[in-house]
Amino acid sequence: METKKILVVDDDRDLVLSIETFLRARGYEVATAANSKEAYERIVEFKPHLIVLDVMMNYEEEGMVLASALKTDGPTHSIPILILSGFTAQKEAREKVLASLQGQDWPADSFMQKPVRLAELADRIQVLLARAEAARTPWPIGEPDAKDND
């Protein structure tokens, strides 16, 4: 089976380091970014299968803006995003994302409230990846032989 690539975007370097270490131990390839700008660069060069994204980085909405940009921008719209919400109410974060995406469906299980248990995070990643696989959304579009490289 191919090695799945996960991009972790969060400005807390300790949390990023933990997630990275934990996921590597489970056979994932992991890249990290501390802000949106770095995230865009990694997406282009690293081509992740899934993004773990903190909604509240340098400014409150940064993660939200990044998420909606990725979802509306052609080649990245099919990448599953797992949103880590620092808000007390997870519902609030979800509504904000939905509002910014204007009507797009955003699966309820793409949200996890901080602080997260890494084991649960890994489980959730597995679920989302399996679902994306089932929907046959290969990355990247335009490189149908990506799978064969592994």
Add this chain to the structure above:
Amino acid sequence: MTDAYSSRARILVVDDEYGVRSAVRQILELEGYEVAEAATGAEALALLEEQALSEEQALSEEQAAQPTPTQFDIVLLDYRLPDTDGLSLHKEILARGHQPMTCMITAYADIDLACAATFQGIDFFLAKPFLPDELLEVIETLSERLQARLEAERLRQEHEANLLALAEEKTQTRLLISSLRDAVLVVNREGEVVLANEAMTDLLGTTEEALLLRPVGDVLRGTPLAWLLADLEAPRKDRTVGQLLWAERTFASSIVTFRGEDGTARGRILTLSDITEIRRLAMEKERFIRTMVHELKSPLGAVRSLIEVTTDKSLGDDLDSYLPLLRRAEERIDGLVRLINDLLLLSRSEQAQAPGEPQLVEIPPAVSAALAALAEPIAARNLSASAELEPDLPSVLLPPDDLDLILANLLGNAVKYNREGGSVKLRGYRQHQWVRLDIEDTGVGIAPENLDRVFTEFFREKRPETQELEGSGLGLAIVKRLVERAGGRVQVSSRQGEGSTFTVLLPA
């Protein structure tokens, strides 16, 4: 009313015939009346004046200023007198301000005189000769009338006093309403405006005169109050409350039905209270709490993850490979403890009264101690630190701990945000009524747009240069509150990339 009138009436008999006078006197005195006699008009007037004078003397000074009481309650007047006639004498008595009950006694009983006497205000008419019982009956009737007159007068005075009090109360109520900060509009049962105070007319941009007795619908249509009309015109409840935005301010609205004693609705009172500031504070508090929760949860989450990596043995069985992660966990916990301490300090600095007694504190030793405490990071980053304090710098009045905290925070920041090999300069001097402390660094500086935000709780500039630096974001908020509590001010100026200068002014 008073005891004087509940006792027997005092009577003056004016008659030139001695026999009549003494007979009358005897009859009346037997019945317990007090009687005086006068044979002529002049004598009668003299007696009236005399009595008035003696009563005045009997009165205390402040009472003397009050109107002269009626000296004789009843005057019996003969029509024919040697020096005048009864009607003229009566006129004169009235002219001098006496108001006794009067009865005309005359042998010449004829209708014209009776008419004239009554017309002039003579209360009764008694024809000579008369029987003792007839006289007594007249006197009793006059006594009763006198009582009735006095009672009526008392009631009238009381009523007038009540009206006056009522008018005064009304004026006071109006004054009260008009000076209220809340906007008030009162509508009667017919839905017409009957009162609008200044705050309300200011909001509506009109005058009270222009609103009075106009249908409330006309007045409020097209204003942000229009949606309240239903409740003003036909309320469903006796009290409704709401919130509205008007001219960028938030108002709490309340409509209350007021009822008469019988319970029927008399009208409705609309009040608008400006709650903009309260709302702002509430939002500020909410924001503070959200941020605080975030700031507390983040390190906890990080520590949790760092530990979970360890218990998961993500890096294999070699314990050493987890040491960097566990050290980070320790650091995050230390940071969390610092944050909690700062939160406590912030909360304490919010109290209007400093917990410790303010004392006159000398600045130089406090500065030396603060710099000494920072010796390690200063040396580690090759900073040069200096303090130039004017000789005879006045002491400042505040709790000593507060000054230590102010200096520790400001000098601590100057060190923390400095560049390698930079400098920290503290200058202290007297400026007018202030002791001024300038703390200047050669650090990263602050973006101009953030200058007024650096004193806000949890505000931290997110910049690549400062990303790795630990800090609760509460230090400057604490400094600002402590300085202000001591009656001082704190300011900042900065050039990005060159450094910042924090200025503290404390009352000398």
